[in-house]
Amino acid sequence: MSERQKTLPLERYMRVAEVVAASHQSVGLTEIAVLTGLPKPTVHRLINALVDTGILEADGAHYKSFTVGRRLWRILYLGLDRDKVAGYAQIVCDDLAKEFKETCYMVRLGQRHVRAIARSAPDQGHRLHVLPGAELPPHAASSAKAILAYQDGETLDRLLPDPLPALTEHTITSRADLEVDLARVRETGYAICDREIDDNVMAYACPIHLAGAGVLYSLGVTGPCSRLRQIPTEELVAALKQGASRFADMLGAVAG
Structure with a gap:
């Protein structure tokens, strides 16, 4: 991956989605931050947007862990x-x-x-x-x-x-x-x-x-x-x- 790709906003969203998809189970915000190498506040912001668009889904009412959402499954x-x-x-x-x-x-x-x-x-x-x-x-x-x-x-x-x-x-x-x-x-x-x-x-x-x-x-x-x-x-x-x-x-x- 080029340095330019790493800085693209969409690339960070994709990194988060890929980490959750690869886990095959619910993944917490802290673990996602570790696996993506992104700051926790950044991951929190990215996850909120991915949940809002249906790419990810919050597992439970407290938004503590996340799974692949309906929209990403449909795309697949x-x-x-x-x-x-x-x-x-x-x-x-x-x-x-x-x-x-x-x-x-x-x-x-x-x-x-x-x-x-x-x-x-x-x-x-x-x-x-x-x-x-x-x-x-x-x-x-x-x-x-x-x-x-x-x-x-x-x-x-x-x-x-x-x-x-x-x-x-x-x-x-x-x-x-x-x-x-x-x-x-x-x-x-x-x-x-x-x-x-x-x-x-x-x-x-x-x-x-x-x-x-x-x-x-x-x-x-x-x-x-x-x-x-x-x-x-x-x-x-x-x-x-x-x-x-x-x-x-x-x-x-x-x-x-």
Whole structure:
């Protein structure tokens, strides 16, 4: 590292964040000061800013020790090799599609969209929707709602169109009604698209909770209403949650 780099303000923030990340546990202010070689008052100031921006998180109410924060975890997960992530997603979707004989898919949160990253469609599966790379309507798709339910207001404002377009007569077009629907997702742990995009199609999706990072992905199953309604909801949801947990473990092994 050059002498110039050592004096850059951002470099000191990064040194503190790296020390906490490398510790894999809570680290106290004094220890951080020793490990970074920075004065304790300086470390205190840097930590306050890192906590305020979500890069670090105070462990407890008294700000005596610190761990990696939600925002840094999200950066880490979003920066993983996309081909590897898509490969893991495909494995999970393939297994789920074999179990239910319906199209299964996984989507990912982007800066201004929710986009499919994997899909598995058996012979009888519904093939006309959720192609990899396709953007999903955030206010109507179950997989998008499974992600949006766990985002902050700023993210919702960025992702949701205004006004919310009616894709069918069943589409939610009121922001207030959508927020009620998202609250139900948080309560039950799964989202439903009941003819909100296509009059003959349903979909269920579950959020994928990543340790420390929240929800950036979701796993879904879709098919014609006539077939999907024949499968007990609790059976679908249980399998989706199991697949979501499996994918989270896969990414955790890479990120950790």
